[in-house]
Amino acid sequence: MERSPTSSSCQHALLVHSPVGHVSVCPDCGVVHLSLDCVSVRLEVGAFLALAEMLSQAQKRLHGMPPHESRGHEGRARAVH
Secondary structure: OOOOOOOOOOOOEEEEEEOOEEEEEEOOOOEEEEEEOOEEEEEEHHHHHHHHHHHHHHHHHHHOOOHHHHOOHHHOOOOOO
């Protein structure tokens, strides 16, 4: 029986964990789970790879910006609502 992306029997394998969240994947259904604080996003592998590429490009552009434009108060990253 093929598992659906919404299957409750997914076995999540942790890919990475950091202070801002974690990323795991279900090898059976191929869904990547991105969890950031109270937000959780489920993506197909291709969509996750596209998101990762977009974030990588944004990070490179931020890295090239003057420090006062690329960081929050006192050099720490901050969430914007």
